[in-house]
Amino acid sequence: MALLSRVADRLYWAARYMERAEDTARIIRAYHDLVVDFPGDVVLRWEPLIAISGNVVSVDTDPDDYSGELMVLQFLIADRQNSGSIASCVAATRENLRTTREVIPREAWQTVNGLSHYTGSNAATAVRRQTRDRFLARVIDDSRRLDGVVDSTMTRANPYRLFRLGRLMERADMTTRVLGVRAAALLQTNVPGDNGRSSDPLSDEVQWMGVLRSLSALQMYQRATRGPIDGEAVVRFLLYYASFPRSVQCCLDEIRSIVLTLPSPHDVLVALDTAEHVLAEARPIASDGHELDDAMDRVQLAITGLDRAIHDRWVAAG
């Protein structure tokens, strides 16, 4: 079954955008849980979440919005100027699949099309707490449904592989970004002069639980790890625990197994080896915001290199 290079590109990006929308929704939901769990006299600010967009963005502040919640969520959920917002990602998924309908199952298209109509008309109001959870749940559920449809009804051929590849690349990237958010939070909440080190063990544990939740990893972490929740163990789990499907290592392993089935993968395998090496060397200290941030930047750069290799090999060629 032939796969046009242009179609390969669109499938890959449709998958990346869908995964990004889903993961952003998960992260927001978990962060919200964290915020409401926090004792009343501590204000957990929302700005660190901006780090998942990968940019340093300054957003307008509103005196009534004292924790930054509405403005940050407007940016992450509804802002069409932000190409990483949920609304933008879902619309981009739809546009990419609209131009590849001949290779994807009809139900897959209908799932995304339905979601796109929903997010198009509900994103603006989903910024508010009353409606937010339902909105985020719909995004996550439909994204899972899309994977279910693809998994159960799409022929295992190159179009399927490119779609999977997009999912896994974005998932690996988003896991590093969630850790980046944690690093940003560490840097922000810590006392100046404390060299970016965390001080309050209780709130520390709660925050690391939040990190695990935002990747739906809490339960699996607890089954895999004995003892209390601890930053070092969480980072190890999310980066290196190869049996957990959202760990960076697991994503890279699966990417490798797919790349090996695609035509002439040599250059991509080289980039993949580099990424694995960078990941293995990263081993950040979880409690040090600077170090965690730097390490995640390095892993993200390696993933970007892999993305470029995939693009050069299968999209730009042909």
Place this chain on the structure above:
Amino acid sequence: MDELVGDDGTARPASAALLALIDSLGTSTLVERQQVAELDILTMGITFTVYSDGQNIDRAWPFDIIPRVIPGAEWDRTSAGLAQRLRALNLFIDDLYNDQRVIADGVFPADLLEHSANFRPQCRGIRPKHGVWAHISGTDLVRDDDGVMYVLEDNLRVPSGVSYVLENRAVAKRAFGELFSRQQIRPVDGYTDELKRLLISLAPDGVVDPQLAVLTPGIYNSAYFEHSFLAQRMGAELVEGADLVVGDDDCVYMRTITGLERVHVIYRRIDDLFLDPEVFLPESMLGVPGLMRAWKAGNVGMANAPGAGVADDKVVYAWVPDLVRYYLGEEPLIPNVPTYRTMYDDERRYVLDNIGDLVIKPANESGGYGIIIGNRATRDELRAAAEAIEADPRNWVAQPILSLSTVPTLVPGDDGSPAVEPRHVDLRPFVLTGETSYVTPGGLTRVALPKGSLVVNSSQGGGSKDTWVVDGIFEPTPAQQQFETLQHQSQLGGI
């Protein structure tokens, strides 16, 4: 006249079951079903693209749930007439690009061909497979007050709408499921299989399992939905010009992740002039350099053949009945609308004298653009039309104003609340011509939604309906009746 309701106000036989059901449902249930249908269209992503406010907008396809009904026996005659017409038109096109017997025999005027905007000299001497050039045609039919179905125009270039025939049916089946089990309504789903079979038959000799491709101008084209739909249904690749390349061997290839792969048949949905910048418009970004070379060498099949449009301008139209007689030795089974050719002095004089009672049409526009309806135009518009005719008589034709037939349609009534009122319709059946012919049972019924309007084009606010060719009316069996009663009760909350 109305397609469903007779002059005495009672249902025509083929529509009796439908109208009885509509009566029993009442307007509010009808409105509910209409809303469900619209939601289906939205979630299935059935769209068309309109250019508006400087943007191409992907809009939900407009659909009215009350179908148009055609009795099977009438359709059989119409269908035979369409197949006949396309056989003659294809012989005509093939003749024009080769021996031009029709001109030598004095049936078709030579100067018409010289002035034709759609004749492609680059296609002279080519003999496509089966002698067929216009493989896919969308022929517009209208019914006048006299009850006769006329051919209004032949669309032989890149006619669109067939995807909506199939999608409208899918939606209508959900809206009026009970009638599909009770009546014999001819299925329309076979079209894409027939099209696939036809395209496969155009493959270069010796190719066993040809690679098919649908060539689209891209996502901003108004018919992009259809291009994608047909590719999906046929398992063909949907390609844009930039996806294709013609090699030094004059073969067509597509750029895939494994390198170049041969393409054997192209269903092109790009106009002739944009197909190949080496031969036609050099600035075209939509086409494929070398495509004509590959086609002429017989290395790729192409539907419709470049140049097929020569037979669908509105001036040639006036000769079609003569062409049917000339090539087939048969009388046309479907009549033309009487057409005045302003290039002839006497006919032009008649047109200018009676311009207020005629429809004036430019010869080479499609989509309903540039048409002037005499009794609705202002004095200035009529004067401008008369001047345009005098300036370029070859570019215009005129026809009597037909009063298109109507079909009951769910519309906002005079007081704004939903009502079922008659609205004017036309019909576009699709005809496939290859070794054999295939005509869609029914076709795309387009409906002008504003009261009294005759403009059915979806780009100008027209809607659409499913079209049912009904063969027999059956009383429901006792089991069916019981089932439907139960259904009805459960809807009322009884179960």
